[in-house]
Amino acid sequence: MTHRGSRVLHVGSLSRVEGEGSLHLRVDDGRVAEARLQIYEPPRFFEAFLRGRGYTEPPDITARVCGICPVAYQMSACAAVEDACGITVDGQLAELRRLLYCGEWIESQTLHIHLLHAPDFLGRVSAIDLARTHRAEVERGLRLKQTGNALMELLGGRAIHPVNVRVGGFHRVPTRAELRPLYERLKRALDDAWATVRWVSGFDFPDAHCDEDFLALAEPGRYAIAAGTPTVLPGGGGPQRSFPVSDFSEHVVERQVPHSTALQSELDGRRHLTGSLARYAINHRLLSPSAYQAAAEAGLDSVCRNPFRSIIVRAVEVVYAIDEAMRIIDAYEPPPHPSVAVPPRAGTGHGATEAPRGLLYHRYTLDADGTVTDARLVPPTAQNQATIEEDLRRLVQAAMDDGDPGDTELTALCERAIRNHDPCISCSTHFLDLTVERT
Amino acid sequence: MSANPKLAVWKLASCDGCQLTLLDCEDELLALSGKVEITHFLEASSAAGPGPYDLSLVEGSVTTVADAERIRHIRAVSRRLVTIGACATAGGIQALRNFADVEEFRAAVYARPDYIDTLATSTPVSAHVPVDFELRGCPIDRRQLLEVISAHLAGRKPGISRHSVCFECKRRGTVCVTVAHGTPCLGPVTHAGCGAICPAYGRGCYGCFGPSASTNLPALIPRLRTNGLDDRDVVRLLRTFNAYAPDFAEASTALERDEGSTP
Numbered sequence: 001m002t003h004r005g006s007r008v009l010h011v012g013s014l015s016r017v018e019g020e021g022s023l024h025l026r027v028d029d030g031r032v033a034e035a036r037l038q039i040y041e042p043p044r045f046f047e048a049f050l051r052g053r054g055y056t057e058p059p060d061i062t063a064r065v066c067g068i069c070p071v072a073y074q075m076s077a078c079a080a081v082e083d084a085c086g087i088t089v090d091g092q093l094a095e096l097r098r099l100l101y102c103g104e105w106i107e108s109q110t111l112h113i114h115l116l117h118a119p120d121f122l123g124r125v126s127a128i129d130l131a132r133t134h135r136a137e138v139e140r141g142l143r144l145k146q147t148g149n150a151l152m153e154l155l156g157g158r159a160i161h162p163v164n165v166r167v168g169g170f171h172r173v174p175t176r177a178e179l180r181p182l183y184e185r186l187k188r189a190l191d192d193a194w195a196t197v198r199w200v201s202g203f204d205f206p207d208a209h210c211d212e213d214f215l216a217l218a219e220p221g222r223y224a225i226a227a228g229t230p231t232v233l234p235g236g237g238g239p240q241r242s243f244p245v246s247d248f249s250e251h252v253v254e255r256q257v258p259h260s261t262a263l264q265s266e267l268d269g270r271r272h273l274t275g276s277l278a279r280y281a282i283n284h285r286l287l288s289p290s291a292y293q294a295a296a297e298a299g300l301d302s303v304c305r306n307p308f309r310s311i312i313v314r315a316v317e318v319v320y321a322i323d324e325a326m327r328i329i330d331a332y333e334p335p336p337h338p339s340v341a342v343p344p345r346a347g348t349g350h351g352a353t354e355a356p357r358g359l360l361y362h363r364y365t366l367d368a369d370g371t372v373t374d375a376r377l378v379p380p381t382a383q384n385q386a387t388i389e390e391d392l393r394r395l396v397q398a399a400m401d402d403g404d405p406g407d408t409e410l411t412a413l414c415e416r417a418i419r420n421h422d423p424c425i426s427c428s429t430h431f432l433d434l435t436v437e438r439t
Numbered sequence: 440m441s442a443n444p445k446l447a448v449w450k451l452a453s454c455d456g457c458q459l460t461l462l463d464c465e466d467e468l469l470a471l472s473g474k475v476e477i478t479h480f481l482e483a484s485s486a487a488g489p490g491p492y493d494l495s496l497v498e499g500s501v502t503t504v505a506d507a508e509r510i511r512h513i514r515a516v517s518r519r520l521v522t523i524g525a526c527a528t529a530g531g532i533q534a535l536r537n538f539a540d541v542e543e544f545r546a547a548v549y550a551r552p553d554y555i556d557t558l559a560t561s562t563p564v565s566a567h568v569p570v571d572f573e574l575r576g577c578p579i580d581r582r583q584l585l586e587v588i589s590a591h592l593a594g595r596k597p598g599i600s601r602h603s604v605c606f607e608c609k610r611r612g613t614v615c616v617t618v619a620h621g622t623p624c625l626g627p628v629t630h631a632g633c634g635a636i637c638p639a640y641g642r643g644c645y646g647c648f649g650p651s652a653s654t655n656l657p658a659l660i661p662r663l664r665t666n667g668l669d670d671r672d673v674v675r676l677l678r679t680f681n682a683y684a685p686d687f688a689e690a691s692t693a694l695e696r697d698e699g700s701t702p
Binding site for chain 1: 480533539551636642675
């Protein structure tokens with residue numbers, strides 16, 4: 001069998017990603033002519049059925065876009081609705097939101113590191129398979145993940161689709177005494193998080209480089225999670241630039257491609273990448289001392305453009321989220337009311353927060369009684385899809401230039417390349433099945 | 440070779456949250472993997488074993504022609520089929536299209552609606568194939584999921600109560616939010632299983648486990664009105680994650696017809 005000429009490769013069902021999709025590769029005369037990430041997650045029409053709903057409903061409804069990052073949806077929805085109503089939620093309520101979000105970061109990043117991504121580096125098909133050779137590491141990961149869940153369960157009522165979040169704040173806020181046991185638990189989890197950074201930084205990383213523009217939120221004085229200004233670090237060098245959240249739709253333009261139920265987007269006419277790599281490059285100076293040191297010990301430079309090494313960045317972000325959760329709990333004073341009043345008014349509001357896998361933007365237009373008349377959701381994976389396809393094209397081309405990889409080898413490479421970006425196909429509607437076309 | 444029962448996890452239109460619940464069983468996951476052979480679980484493993492399967496857990500609703508075919512295949516290769524969650528059991532939030540015009544929805548979201556393949560309705564798995572057990576919830580409850588799997592392994596019926604959330608509040612010792620604070624609450628008509636989380640957080644139940652075994656919506660709706668909801672609010676409350684469950688759908692449709700309000 002010769003692979004030098006032309007071929008088509010198709011991977012029918014991507015695994016260890018959140019959602020369902022496939023991959024189609026076409027190789028003509030030794031050149032990768034096409035790499036298409038096909039998202040075949042059935043469309044669910046959130047933006048359509050949000051119209052006509054009450055302005056207090058988007059946090060609960062949009063949480064159901066994604067069971068892996070419901071808090072991100074709730075936070076972006078609250079931010080956008082509150083913006084439309086001209087209300088700012090700050091002080092301890094904002095801190096509690098950040099604390100809840102830290103829980104989701106710990107849970108989701110740990111899930112990706114141990115259950116989805118690490119098996120790739122160690123030649124295993126799943127975390128259960130990985131546990132046969134690395135039981136202590138998998139158990140450590142499950143323990144960490146459970147700590148993130150515990151934080152979400154206390155603050156949110158449950159870890160998947162929390163019930164306690166509302167426009168204006170929360171239904172109920174915890175007492176200091178309720179939070180205290182979590183502090184002790186997080187303190188123990190910090191050792192596990194550090195051990196995870198050391199573990200993953202010792203993996204064998206293929207050479208790879210993505211030169212797309214990075215997009216992440218930036219916030220004065222702290223690593224952006226639940227708020228911030230969209231900030232761009234150009235891939236080709238040059239200074240950072242930023243724009244107001246309200247201008248998001250002018251900069252990030254979505255377009256539809258025939259092979260995907262997810263809309264793809266570009267930033268100021270170029271491909272871009274959002275997620276851990278972008279967030280770290282734009283915010284790393286604001287990491288806690290411990291997380292900063294973990295990054296340094298793991299050998300991370302100030303900007304990391306190798307998508308395979310994103311697993312280290314995620315591990316560093318888990319250290320940060322734990323540090324930050326401990327800081328918030330330590331300084332916590334229960335606010336006088338669990339929420340602030342948010343009376344409806346006519347207008348359009350914008351909200352963006354950092355989901356574990358990247359910037360998540362919501363926009364709502366309300367009429368005077370608070371009925372939603374228009375809704376727009378731009379999830380991170382839709383933004384990343386074009387870059388993931390380019391990444392696939394680059395990696396497959398490099399592999400073909402280097403040798404004569406078989407279909408099995410190419411398929412494994414492609415699935416790895418996709419997992420590097422922790423795509424959430426439920427969000428962008430779903431993901432991977434690989435076809436390689438070699439005609 | 441392992442003689443352990445083969446478990447498969449499948450996904451149709453959904454958010455992944457119910458299958459994530461299996462990975463959220465952190466204390467039990469590795470122990471469970473010694474008792475069942477998890478042969479098909481794409482979210483967690485790149486090795487998909489061949490069927491037939493002893494137990495299939497299905498997440499998600501049927502919204503495309505391809506998925507309508509797929510669920511028949513899943514049924515054919517599964518000894519027992521259990522639906523997990525509101526999408527698979529009642530059609531999910533995406534069943535809101537069942538009360539609207541899907542063509543208009545498609546045009547509202549996509550610039551090129553012709554690229555998008557979809558059915559006019561989102562339907563539960565039971566509308567397509569026989570189902571052995573339906574586990575409720577948006578999302579499902581972790582303890583109930585483990586009970587369903589354990590019951591299957593032991594060859595017994597799952598011990599899942601079909602009473603309302605009110606029983607769980609009483610058991611938990613939560614003061615009734617409706618009686619004490621006049622908070623509108625769907626607890627009296629909602630299937631138990633979550634542990635009555637919302638009232639414990641000072642919030643009325645919003646029905647994410649769907650209707651309980653015996654509901655009395657004609658009695659509850661006037662109470663919701665007394666507690667400050669107008670008919671449009673009641674229709675919205677009934678039309679979320681279990682909108683297409685028969686009891687909720689009939690009540691919301693009747694209200695809409697009587698009052699001419701839209702959600």
